[in-house]
Amino acid sequence: MxxxxxxxxxxxxxxxxxxxxxxxxxxxxxxxxxxxxxxxxxxxxxxxxxxxxxxxxxxxxxxxxxxxxxxxxxxxxxxxxxxxxxxxxxxxxxxxxxxxxxxxxxxxxxxxxxxxxxxxxxxxxxxxxxxxxxxQLLATTLAELQRTHSMVDRDLIEARKLQQTLVRDRFRDWGRGAATLFLRTSGHVGGDLAGFFELNTTHVALYSVDVSGHGVASAMMTARLAGYLSAAAPDQNIAFQRREDGSFKALPPEEVAARFNRTMLEDLQVDQYFTMAYAQVDLSSGAIALVQAGHPYPMILRKNGRIDRLGAGGLPIGLLADAVHERITARLNPGDRLFLLSDGLTECPSRTGQELGEAGLEAMIRKNRGMESSQLFDALIWDLAAHMGSEEFPDDVSGLLFDYRG
CATH class of the missing domain: 3.40.50.2300 (Response regulator)
Structure with a gap:
């Protein structure tokens, strides 16, 4: 009525x-x-x-x-x-x-x-x-959205804490060489991953990974990839192959990339892909074998200040079934440093929108090369914030620095 x-x-x-x-x-x-x-x-x-x-x-x-x-x-x-x-x-x-x-x-x-x-x-x-x-309806809906957003925000904070546990060790010293990691996400959770693990008594594996996209989906894929590169579970680590006697042998970098590519396309069957730089270092000789799969160029900062870029680009992992990733070799001399960095640095825009680029990144590295590794990473972040004019980076910034002593 x-x-x-x-x-x-x-x-x-x-x-x-x-x-x-x-x-x-x-x-x-x-x-x-x-x-x-x-x-x-x-x-x-x-x-x-x-x-x-x-x-x-x-x-x-x-x-x-x-x-x-x-x-x-x-x-x-x-x-x-x-x-x-x-x-x-x-x-x-x-x-x-x-x-x-x-x-x-x-x-x-x-x-x-x-x-x-x-x-x-x-x-x-x-x-x-x-x-x-x-x-009134709008106010009720807004209040409900705010409650939902608060719940999601709390969940993302917890997810970030869990993601941080994927990289428990940010530094590892093997005597003849040491690895230092850094990871700074652009949101609550990120799609970057960096890490290391021992292949045997004389060789170590170093990697830097960047999953496509942002947010929860990328973070979940990052967690999955961390499991495939776990030092604690060699039977699940994609870089190892079990021998008939039950022991494990380390696969060469190009085979690691091929196995990842098959896993993404045949097993996981997701729309995502990722870029990767994966290196194996002989601690006794300084010899490096690595693959570059769409990731920014791995760089060697020589003791004399020269920077050598390694690789030729390569295809990301999970895009093409017949992708081939060739092995790249190099050698570290005592005092040299190997950088595996994500594109969050090279593609960081300036105040005018111009990307930092490989040349800009090399200039920052040379400027701070006299610092210890952890301090050098801090300096890179400060210089990147000055380049952009803000500390709120649009993409995750991550990487690994390996100091070779010989």
Whole structure:
């Protein structure tokens, strides 16, 4: 059943109230009559009226004062306010509008004109109620979204803590060489991974991985890849192959890349791919064997300050079934350093949008080459923030630095 609009008639003339009240009741309105502005305010405190018809000139509180007082009441209630007046000057009408009146009717009141003004008021009141309902729905929905966002935010914080545990050791010293890692995600969770593990008593594996995309999906893939490169579980590590006697042998880098490629396309069958630099280092001789699969160029910072880029680009892992990754060889001399870094550094934009690039990264490395590895990484982050003009990097920034002592 449709709600009957409530109309409040305010007039100190009983005859005028009766005349208006009878017409309004006949038209289907629910009518309340009061004889003063003070009574009107008291009635509005307990009843929500849709339309108020008030005489301008009354003993005590005038209709103009009533209108201003009514608009000042607290709450979301709205009523279409019509002033009944014999005033027709523009200045007087302006006063009424400033007090909050919506419309005016000249006395004596024409019932036809009154009914037309009431219908206009009904439309305004209806639109206001509809807007109020939509605002309430919007507020409820926003509150629910905020609760959901808070829950997701808490979950992402926990996910970040778990992701940090994927790389428990940020530094490892084997005597003849040492590896230092750093990882800085651009959001709660990231798609970069860097790490190391021992292949045997004389060889170590070093890797830097960057999964395509951002967010939870990339982080989940990163966690999966960390399992494939786990030092604690050689039977699950994709870099090892079990011999018939139960022992494990280390596969060459190009075969590690091939096995990863098959795993992504045949076993995981996801839309994601990743870039990777994977290196095996002989601690006794400094010999390096590595593959570059779409990752930024691995770099050797020589003791004399020269920087050598390794590789020729290569295809990312998980894009093409017949992708071939060739072995790249090099040799470290005592005092040399091997860098495996993600594209979060080289592709970091400046204030004008220009990427840092390989040349810019090499300049930063040369500038800070006299520092210890952990301090050098800190310096790279500071210089990268100065290049960009912000510490909120658009992509994950990660990498590995291997110091060879020989």
């Amino acid at each position: 449709q709600h009957r609009l409530r109309v409040l008639v305010v007039d100190d003339s009983k005859a005028q109230r009766m005349m208006l009240g009878m017409s309004l009741s006949r038209w289907g309105y629910e009518v309340t009559e009061v004889a003063s502005g003070e009574e009107a305010l008291a009635a509005c405190a307990t009843v929500s009226f849709d339309i108020i018809l008030s005489d301008w000139m009354m003993d005590g509180m005038s209709g103009l004062e009533l209108c201003a007082a009514f608009r000042g009441l607290e709450g979301e209630g709205y009523a279409y306010f019509i002033l009944l007046t014999s005033k027709s000057e523009k200045a007087e009408i302006a006063l009424g509008l400033e007090a909050g009146a919506d419309d005016f009717l000249t006395k004596p009141v024409s019932l036809d004109e009154l009914r037309a003004r009431l219908r206009a008021g009904e439309r305004i009141v209806g639109m206001h109620k509809e807007l109020t309902q939509k605002n």
